[in-house]
Amino acid sequence: MGTxxxxxxxxxxxxxxxxxxxxxxxxxxxxxxxxxxxVNLTVSQFGVLxxxxxxxxxxxxxxxxxxxxxxxxxxxxxxxxxxxxxxxxDRQSRDRRVVQVCLTDAGTxxxxxxxxxxxxxxxxxxxxLTATEQEELGRLCRRLGRQE
Amino acid sequence: MGTxxxxxxxxxxxxxxxxxxxxxxxxxxxxxxxxxxxVNLTVSQFGVLxxxxxxxxxxxxxxxxxxxxxxxxxxxxxxxxxxxxxxxxDRQSRDRRVVQVCLTDAGTxxxxxxxxxxxxxxxxxxxxLTATEQEELGRLCRRLGRQE
DNA sequence: CCATAATACTTTGATATTAAATAATTGGAT
DNA sequence: ATCCAATTATTTAATATCAAAGTATTATGG
Numbered sequence: 001m002g003t004x005x006x007x008x009x010x011x012x013x014x015x016x017x018x019x020x021x022x023x024x025x026x027x028x029x030x031x032x033x034x035x036x037x038x039v040n041l042t043v044s045q046f047g048v049l050x051x052x053x054x055x056x057x058x059x060x061x062x063x064x065x066x067x068x069x070x071x072x073x074x075x076x077x078x079x080x081x082x083x084x085x086x087x088x089x090d091r092q093s094r095d096r097r098v099v100q101v102c103l104t105d106a107g108t109x110x111x112x113x114x115x116x117x118x119x120x121x122x123x124x125x126x127x128x129l130t131a132t133e134q135e136e137l138g139r140l141c142r143r144l145g146r147q148e
Numbered sequence: 149m150g151t152x153x154x155x156x157x158x159x160x161x162x163x164x165x166x167x168x169x170x171x172x173x174x175x176x177x178x179x180x181x182x183x184x185x186x187v188n189l190t191v192s193q194f195g196v197l198x199x200x201x202x203x204x205x206x207x208x209x210x211x212x213x214x215x216x217x218x219x220x221x222x223x224x225x226x227x228x229x230x231x232x233x234x235x236x237x238d239r240q241s242r243d244r245r246v247v248q249v250c251l252t253d254a255g256t257x258x259x260x261x262x263x264x265x266x267x268x269x270x271x272x273x274x275x276x277l278t279a280t281e282q283e284e285l286g287r288l289c290r291r292l293g294r295q296e
Numbered sequence: 297c298c299a300t301a302a303t304a305c306t307t308t309g310a311t312a313t314t315a316a317a318t319a320a321t322t323g324g325a326t
Numbered sequence: 327a328t329c330c331a332a333t334t335a336t337t338t339a340a341t342a343t344c345a346a347a348g349t350a351t352t353a354t355g356g
C-alpha cells in the first residue's frame with residue numbers, strides 16, 4: 001500500500017506517511033462515531049454537545065473556534081440541535097450580538113448517556129496500539145496538528 | 149491540550165492520542181489541499197483526477213471503492229468534473245450498467261500541472277518530522293487504518 | 297425461457313461545509 | 327453625537343456526503 005508516485009525517496013516517504021495518517025484518521029473516526037447512529041446524532045452535533053458538556057455554556061463563535069468550523073456551519077448545526085430541543089439559544093443583554101448556547105436537560109441527559117460509549121469505542125479502537133505506541137503517536141501528531 | 153475527560157489512565161491516553169491523530173490529519177489535509185483553490189478544484193475532485201491519472205480509466209464503482217466514498221457521491225463529483233470537461237463518461241457495450249470514467253486532454257493537462265504542487269506541499273508539511281519519524285508515523289497509522 | 301437476485305448507476309432528502317454577502321450591534325475616534 | 331470599523335450571527339449558493347429508493351442491466355437457478 002501507499003503512494004503510486006515515482007519520485008525521490010523524500011517524496012515517497014512524505015506521501016506515504018501522509019496517506020496513512022489521513023486514512024488512519026478516517027478509519028478511527030468512522031469507528032468511534034459508529035455508536036452515534038443509534039441516537040441519531042451526527043458527528044458535528046455530538047461535537048457541540050460534548051463541548052458544551054465539558055466547557056459549559058459557550059457562544060456560537062466560541063463553539064466554531066473550538067470545533068474548527070465556520071460560523072455559518074455552527075448556525076446550521078445548532079439549528080438542528082435546537083429543533084430536537086437538545087440545546088437552547090440565549091441572546092445576552094450585555095452584548096446583543098452574541099448568542100450563548102447551552103444544553104437543555106434533555107441534551108445533558110443524552111450526552112451523559114452516550115459519552116461513556118464514546119470513550120469505550122475510542123479505547124477499543126486505539127488499543128490496537130500499545131500504551132507506549134499511543135503516546136508516541138500522540139507526540140508525532142501533536143507536532144503536525146494545528147499550532148494554537 | 150488533549151481531552152477534558154477525567155477517567156482511567158488508559159482512557160485518557162486513548163482519548164488523547166485519538167484527538168491528536170484526528171486534528172493532525174485535519175491540519176495536514178487542509179495544508180496540502182490549499183493549492184487546489186487556485187485551480188478551483190475540490191478535494192474530492194482532485195482525488196478522482198489523481199486516481200484516474202495514476203490508474204487509468206476506472207468505473208465509477210472502482211473510483212468509489214478506491215476513494216472510500218458512496219456511489220451516489222461519485223455520481224455527483226463526476227457530474228461536476230464532467231461539466232468542466234475534465235473527465236468523460238463512457239458506457240461500455242459489454243456491460244451497459246458500467247460507466248467508465250477517463251481523463252480528457254484538459255483533465256490530463258490539469259492534473260499534470262498541479263500534481264507536482266501537491267507533492268511539494270506534502271513534503272513541506274510532513275518535513276516537520278524527520279525521515280525516521282515519518283516512517284514511524286506511517287507504521288503506527290497503517291495499523292490503525294482500514295484493513296484492506 | 298423466465299423469474300429472481302445481484303450489480304451499477306442515478307435520484308432524493310437530509311445534514312455538513314465553506315465563502316461571501318447581509319444584518320445587527322458594539323466600540324472607538326473625531 | 328455621529329460616523330466608521332470590528333464583531334457576531336444569519337442567509338445564500340455551491341459542493342460534499344450518506345442512506346435509501348428507484349431504474350436499468352446482467353447473471354443465475356429452475
